[in-house]
Amino acid sequence: MINYNEALEIIKSEFEKLTLHTEEVDLLESFNRILAEDVIADVDLPPFDNSAVDGYAIKFSERTQWKIIGEISAGNYSSFTLTENDAVLITTGSKLPPNADTIIPIEDVEVNGNVLSLKQDAFFKKGMNIRKQGNDLRKNEIAVYCFTKIDAKTIAVLASCGKEKVKVYSKLKTAILATGDELIPINEKPLDDKLRVSNNYSLYAAMKEMNHMVINLGFVNDDKKIVTEKIKSALALDIDLLITTGGVSVGKYDFLKEVFEEQGVKEKFWKVNIKPGKPIYFGSYEKDERRILVFGLPGNPVSSLVSFYVFIKPAINFLFRQNEMKSVTATLQNDLKKKDGKRHFLRGILFEENGEWKVISEFSQSSGNLVEMGRANCLIEIEEDKLNPKKGERVKCILI
Incomplete structure (x- = not known):
């Protein structure tokens, strides 16, 4: 089983093979987009003393x-x-x-x-x-660099350079599919052993938060024939990423890995030495000059979202040359339990006190506890060789 760093490097190397397309958009529609060219100043800034x-x-x-x-x-x-x-x-x-x-x-x-x-x-x-004239920027100098994420400050500079329209990278297109006999629509009340499907919504929102396009394919039961047809249809879509949840572990009805192989997806890895999210699957599908990266995430709601935060989000940021993962080092406010050799991503609450970052984690860390996930604002990353971190130790916290 590979470790976290090895898995992330494999994912990033496959993301590099994706073709980035570009488009022109109106300046006011460019907010949160990624600039696809160096923008050159057409006048001195300021243009006069x-x-x-x-x-x-x-x-x-x-x-x-x-x-x-x-x-x-x-x-x-x-x-x-x-x-x-x-x-x-x-x-x-x-x-x-x-x-x-x-x-x-x-x-x-x-x-x-x-x-x-x-x-x-x-x-x-x-x-x-x-x-003085030209004190900020001289004519024909680069005003804004390619791969800059456009925010309000950037838009001001682009406007000063006369850029009514700007060239940006096209958004990635992602399809999301959940699997599981236990799943029901969110507008139905759960009875017996049923659960409302939440993974589609959390992953949809996570992709939208990064300003990319998402197709919600809904959910299907653990019927191999139905799942196969759904995956086949998904791989025919004009998408860059396919994210599924459930069906990638070792249970009787976990046959997504088999379906991927039958449909021509080339496995890059299966299982990573982390918690939560160990049974993650990653592969690549190529046909007719199209490339789709395929993620099979665990079905547990927390595991799937944590997997997105620590694998998919940093890989997308890497592709667009953004800060891969925002993190801070904080002082642990309570003891944590970690007895194995996995890399753990524990939910925590990060806060600043007297100019110092501190983090507390009194959650159960259950991979099915969405309420705890909703209250957390960071993931405390504990490396493989670190056991039972103690109060007062410094730990890495990934902002979520």
Whole structure:
């Protein structure tokens, strides 16, 4: 059985083989998308020398009194030729007169009619409070790099570069299928040994949270013929990923692994030395120049979602050159039980106190306890050779 790091590297190597497609979208529709090109500045930024404050533009000298000869506001430029005796009222962001080289903040001066006087305790020096043309970026320099995830700050830069439309990577397309005789729709009340199907919804939301496309294929019972037809249909879809839950362990009705093989999926690994999520399956399907990566996740709701967080999410982030897994190191607030040689991903509650990250985990860690999973905000990662971590030890916490 392979370990966690080996499994993740195999997954990442297969993700690298996926073909990334691109498309153009309107700037306002590009939020949370991944930029597919370097964006070059078509003008200097800022495009002209301008004032960093509301104040008075002067031509520097040692004098402390000036004559106010006019004003300039943002977008309403007027050209003035200043002498050392002159000052022009100017607002933040306004273009400077040609020979102005200093801005005195408005709070450092007194105005009496058209006479401007420096306050007694005020100080000024040549060049202060001026944003020079091209100080942020020069024309033809890269303004935003390829593979940048577009957020509000990035959109501001793209707009300043005149990018009404931007080239982004197309979203991955994922299909999700749950299996199990125990499953019923969520609008039905469970009786006897039945359970509402939750995996489809949690995995759907997890993919949507990463801003990718998802097809919910619903769920099917543990009937090999029905499962085979469903998998066959899924592999014919225009998708990049197929995620199934259930049917990949060693029970009598766990025949998904067999179905995958019969349908031409090439197994990359089955079972990883982790808890929860040990019976995870991963394979690749290729036909007619199409490639689909196939994940068979455990049926237990917690196991399937943890598997997504520690395998699928970091692999997608790797593909798009994003931070693979956000984590912090925190001080453990209680003892944990770990008696085996597996890598454990334990649910925890991470918090900051007096500038220090701390984590507490008083959950049962049952792979079927969705309520605990819903309350957790991190996974405490305990490596294979670490046993029974104690209160006060430093541990890695993956943010979820």
